[in-house]
Amino acid sequence: MDSELNIGIYKKKKQQRKQLIEAGIIIAIALIFAIILPIVLPAFRLRLFGRFLALTIVALGIDLIWGYTGLLSLGHGIFFALGGYAIAMHLKLQIPEGQLPDFFTLYGVNKLPWFWQPFYSFPFTLVALVVIPGIVAGLLGYLVFRNRIKGVYFSILTQAALLVFFNFFNGQQKLINGTNGLKTDTERIFDLLVSSATVQRTFYILTVIFLVLIYLFCRWLTSGRFGRLLIAIRDDETRVRFSGYDPTGFKVLVFAISGAIAGIAGALYTVQTGIITPAIMQVAFSIEMVIWVAVGGRGTLIGAIIGTLLVRLAQTFLSERFPQVWLFFQGALFLTVVTVLPNGIVGWFKDYAWQKVQFLLGLRQPLVTYPQIEEDPAIQREREQLTRE
Amino acid sequence: MSALIEGLFNGISIGSVLLIAALGLAIVFGLMGVINLAHGELMMLGAYSTFVVQNVFKPLGEPWFELYILFSLPVAFIVSALVGLALERGVIRFLYGRPLETLLATWGVSLILRQFVRSVNWLLVISIAVFCLFFFGGMTILKRRSNWERIRNWAITILLVISSGIAIAVGFLIDRVGQIALTKPWFSARNVDVTAPTWLRGGLKVLGFQMPYARLFIIALTIICLLGVYWFLNRSTWGLRIRAVTQNRSMSACLGIPTAKVDALTFALGSGLAGIAGCAVSLLGSVGPNTGQNYIVDTFMVVVVGGVGNLFGTVVAGLSIGIINYLIGSGTLALIFTSMEGFKPLVDFFLFFATSSMAKVMVFALIIAFLQVKPAGLFPQKGRTAEL
Numbered sequence: 001m002d003s004e005l006n007i008g009i010y011k012k013k014k015q016q017r018k019q020l021i022e023a024g025i026i027i028a029i030a031l032i033f034a035i036i037l038p039i040v041l042p043a044f045r046l047r048l049f050g051r052f053l054a055l056t057i058v059a060l061g062i063d064l065i066w067g068y069t070g071l072l073s074l075g076h077g078i079f080f081a082l083g084g085y086a087i088a089m090h091l092k093l094q095i096p097e098g099q100l101p102d103f104f105t106l107y108g109v110n111k112l113p114w115f116w117q118p119f120y121s122f123p124f125t126l127v128a129l130v131v132i133p134g135i136v137a138g139l140l141g142y143l144v145f146r147n148r149i150k151g152v153y154f155s156i157l158t159q160a161a162l163l164v165f166f167n168f169f170n171g172q173q174k175l176i177n178g179t180n181g182l183k184t185d186t187e188r189i190f191d192l193l194v195s196s197a198t199v200q201r202t203f204y205i206l207t208v209i210f211l212v213l214i215y216l217f218c219r220w221l222t223s224g225r226f227g228r229l230l231i232a233i234r235d236d237e238t239r240v241r242f243s244g245y246d247p248t249g250f251k252v253l254v255f256a257i258s259g260a261i262a263g264i265a266g267a268l269y270t271v272q273t274g275i276i277t278p279a280i281m282q283v284a285f286s287i288e289m290v291i292w293v294a295v296g297g298r299g300t301l302i303g304a305i306i307g308t309l310l311v312r313l314a315q316t317f318l319s320e321r322f323p324q325v326w327l328f329f330q331g332a333l334f335l336t337v338v339t340v341l342p343n344g345i346v347g348w349f350k351d352y353a354w355q356k357v358q359f360l361l362g363l364r365q366p367l368v369t370y371p372q373i374e375e376d377p378a379i380q381r382e383r384e385q386l387t388r389e
Numbered sequence: 390m391s392a393l394i395e396g397l398f399n400g401i402s403i404g405s406v407l408l409i410a411a412l413g414l415a416i417v418f419g420l421m422g423v424i425n426l427a428h429g430e431l432m433m434l435g436a437y438s439t440f441v442v443q444n445v446f447k448p449l450g451e452p453w454f455e456l457y458i459l460f461s462l463p464v465a466f467i468v469s470a471l472v473g474l475a476l477e478r479g480v481i482r483f484l485y486g487r488p489l490e491t492l493l494a495t496w497g498v499s500l501i502l503r504q505f506v507r508s509v510n511w512l513l514v515i516s517i518a519v520f521c522l523f524f525f526g527g528m529t530i531l532k533r534r535s536n537w538e539r540i541r542n543w544a545i546t547i548l549l550v551i552s553s554g555i556a557i558a559v560g561f562l563i564d565r566v567g568q569i570a571l572t573k574p575w576f577s578a579r580n581v582d583v584t585a586p587t588w589l590r591g592g593l594k595v596l597g598f599q600m601p602y603a604r605l606f607i608i609a610l611t612i613i614c615l616l617g618v619y620w621f622l623n624r625s626t627w628g629l630r631i632r633a634v635t636q637n638r639s640m641s642a643c644l645g646i647p648t649a650k651v652d653a654l655t656f657a658l659g660s661g662l663a664g665i666a667g668c669a670v671s672l673l674g675s676v677g678p679n680t681g682q683n684y685i686v687d688t689f690m691v692v693v694v695g696g697v698g699n700l701f702g703t704v705v706a707g708l709s710i711g712i713i714n715y716l717i718g719s720g721t722l723a724l725i726f727t728s729m730e731g732f733k734p735l736v737d738f739f740l741f742f743a744t745s746s747m748a749k750v751m752v753f754a755l756i757i758a759f760l761q762v763k764p765a766g767l768f769p770q771k772g773r774t775a776e777l
Contacts, residue, residue, distance in 0.1 A: 072489040143757055147764035152424045152488045156689040157757075163686045164753040167746035283682070287496050294493065327504035334497025338490045339483055 026212060034208040043197055047272055050204040052312045053211055054269035059292045059304040060211075060218050061261035066290065067298030068222055069254050070234030071150070075158030076262050077286035078165045079133035083263030084270035084280065085169075086132060088182035089116060090125035091189060091271075103177045113175050129267045130260045137259025141252040148248075150237070162286055169278040181277025184270060195274055207268045211305075214261055218301050221257070230254060231299075288330075294337045297344025307344060395598045396721040397712060402604040404711020405611040409669055410684050411691035411707055412618060412700075413662030419697035420635045420655045423481060423491045424689065427499035429681025431660045434472060435465035435667025436676040437506060440581050455586045458668070462610075465664035472502075473660020477653050485652075503678045507578045516560040523552035580677035589672065603672045610669055614662060619700060621658075631655055635697075687749075690756055696766020705767055710752060718748030 033053070038046055058080055065071045092101040093116065100112060118124045140161055144154055170179055185195040192199050221227060232240045233247045240247050270276045279285075288311075296307020311333070319326040341348055414428050425431075439461040446457035476498055484491045505513075527548045531537060537544075585603055592599035622628040633641040634651045642648045670680065687710070695706035716722050720743035742751045763769070 066489075070489075072492065074492075143761065147760060149760065149764050152418075152422065152492060153693060155489065155492055156424060156686075156693065157760075160686050160690055160753055160756075164750045167749050171744060171746045283686070284500075287493070290493065324504070324508050327500050331497040331499075331501035331504070334493050334500065335480060338494040338497070339480065342487075342490065 026215070030208055030212045034205050038201055038204060043200065046204055047200055048316065050200070050207050050272045051269055052309055053204075053207045054265050054272060055289075055292070055312060056305045056308040057207075057211055057214055057265035057268065058262045058289055059296070059308040060214055060301060061258035061265070062289055063293045063298055063301055063304035064218055064221070064230075064261070065254055065258045066293060067300070067304070068227065068230040068234060069251060070237075071251065071255065072155045072290065073158045073255070073258070074155050074283070074286050074290065075160075075162035075165075076258070076289050077162050077281040079137055079259035079262035080266035080269070081165070081169070081276065081278070081280045082133040082136060083129040083266030084276040085176065085182065085266075086119070086125055086129035086263070087267040088184050088270055088276045089119040089176075090122065091184045091187040091194060092182055093120050094188050101182075103180065104174075107174045109174050115175075129263050133263030133266070134256045134260035137262075138252055138256035141255035142248075145248045145251045145255075159283060159286070162281055162283060166278050166281040166283075169281065179278060181275055181279075183275045185274030194271060200272065203268065203271050207272070210264060210268060214264070215301060215305070218261075222301070226250075291330075291334055291337065293344075295333065295341075295344055297346030297348070297350075300344070300346045300350070303344050303346035306346060310345075392721055392724060396716050396719065398598075398600060398604075399719070400712030400715035401708060402608060402711075403715050404708040405608045406666070406669060406673070407684070407687055407691050407711050408704060408707030409607070409611045409614055410663065410666040411688040411695070411703055412614060413659030413666070414688055415692045415695060415697065415700070415703045416618070416622075416631075416662075417656055417659035418692055419699075420631060421481075421485065421652055422488050423485075424488070424495075424692075425476075425481075425656075425659070426492055426495040426685065427476065427502060428495075428660075428663050428688065429683075429685035430499040430502040431469045431473060431663035431681070432667035432670060432684060433506065433676070433678065433681040434502065435469045435664030436583070436671040436680055437576065437581070437667075438465045438468045438664070439668045439671045440576075440583050440676060443583055455588060458586055458589070458672075462665055462668055465668040466661040467664075469664025469667065470657040470661030473663070474653060474657040476660070477656035481656065482649070482652070499681070503681075506576055506678045508574055509576065510574045512560055512563055515563065516556045519559045520552050520556035523555055524548055527552065576678075578678060580675040582675045583671040585672050607669045607672065610665070614665060615700070615704065618658075618662070622700070627651070627654060690752075694756060694759060694766060696763075696768050699768040702766055702768040710756075713755065714745075714748050714752050717742050717751050718745040719743070 037049065041049060058076060061079075062073065062076055065073055095101065100109070104110075104112075119128070140158070144157055149157070169176060172178055176182065187194050189199060194200075222230065229240070229245065229250055233250060237247050266276075266280075292308040292311050293304045294307070295311055296305065297303030314329070315326065318329055337344065343351060410428075410432060413431075414425060418424055439458070442461035442464050443454075443457050446454050446460070476495070480494050480498065481491055484494060528545075531540070531544050531548075534540070589602045589606055592601040593605065594600075620628075622632060630641070630646045630651050631654070633644075633646055634648050638648060641651075666684075667680075670676075670684070691703060691707045691710055694710065695702035695704075717739065720740065722739045722743075742748055
């Protein structure tokens, strides 16, 4: 009894130390990103890198629903675009009272459409770019999950929803400027030009801060009971239901959270790109988001970030040099990741490479049995007793 | 009234294109639970093979050129079926039981096929042939060794590297020699046009509106394909096996049905049907590398609404989605309500959706509403599994 208590305290201490180390590493990396990179990189590259970091935020959201809950959404472009449009609409309205954003006059619209009105206010916009994608995601999720539609059905329904939103935004010139999208680069925020270097650097640092915050949020979400429930839904939803839980609510909630995260990412991405168009809701882009997570390793949050950065960097490099090869490369990436590296880079490292390194360094003896059994103190005690006898 | 009939005809013709495209997808989905995102690209391959057949028949002169479309149908079927077979044997077979991963893998294949059509030239074909020669040749030689199972992973990795290295080297060598004819792309990224033979141009005049022969041809083709598939599934031995595996895979395997062969055959059949659909689509407009993308989401919706394991469900779903899409998109519904009194808000409502892209918004909303009532499609499979 006494020893068990000790083990409990020891475990807790070990866990606390691990958490402290992790927090230290995260803060260190964030500081490198936020302080050193803006000095080292030229403004153009910094803006590009800031966009990549914004995309890692979506990847975190996708990892939450795909890696942990097993829901493959091919329609995250919707929520991404909704967040982007919310901030772009606010920036478009930074004009003298009574004037309309310039594109309206092209289509002969004299009155601001009703849904533009609240975007005059900055706090409303900040709330909207999280809440609107969240509500849309929650509604879509509710309508689908309550009928126990899942798996591939869910994926292609999200894809169809994406196409529908794309068509809608594309077709409505009079409401949101259709195909041309909303340009934010030439607008002003707090009386500063959005595309100016100071504003862009602020946005970059904001992106890093949000990335850290959302990472910690996802970390908190997935490490507790909620996270375990999500994994249970992924692995055997029927059993979760038979254990007395209703998975629908949890799935809707996590899908809504993921949508809200995508909304934040979309807003950050839009202000650093300088324009948002319905093209952001193309089918290909949303599937790409999934492959970032798959490359990094789903079910590991850090993998989503690493995967996004790696794939995007490879894409900039390859499509600058050999534009023809990029699609071949991307296709091959999809195939190899799915067939050879189902757990992604981080998963491979955890399951295979790290152990290999440990063996080579002599830190750990090769295990014949299941690792948890080997490390369990109770079993070790039993073994000692057995050998003594 | 005649507007309604015209709407119905156009709707049916759109629906029949959807149906012929969704037929292969529905069979494959029913059997293996796999959604093939490369289905659209298999259609595109069918359309391109129609284009090639047309170019082959062009120098043959009048009587032959008129009939090229009939020859291009089997060619399109075979080309797509072979690509589908390779896809199943090479990729999908390893991913059974992981439908979401299959979705991603087939998307990868569709990206590759799209770029392949854009940049295919003799050089690329030669390089691929060299690669296949070394890779599969090396595999067959190594497979004879007694310790094959042990060295398998390493052997495949090394062979892959060596043979792709040789293939790239050969490609560079030929490129250096500088044969322009070899490096000229076959199709390039631009769209190509398939000219319909003269007997498919023009149309049949009925009740004051024209029914284009090309549309009628597609409707007829769809009916023939449906009958053929129905016959194959319900009257032939392999069809019986396919139905058995669809209903209960493990039980069928226990009873000695070669499920792996059934899977491969079904996938090839589904892909071949995509090829025929591509051939039909090529009559409607120009064909480009992205042709397939225009159809896939709609065909998926047909499969979702139709449910699995029942051809009739697919037929009803395809036709009704086509008709509703056309009636809303062309503004026929708005027109009908205008003629009646007191429906002003309804007219405005339908006018708002009266473009082909907005009609898709409406149809999607209807599909979601429909799934609230019947989540497993029109004719769900009956069974006692808990997984419903």
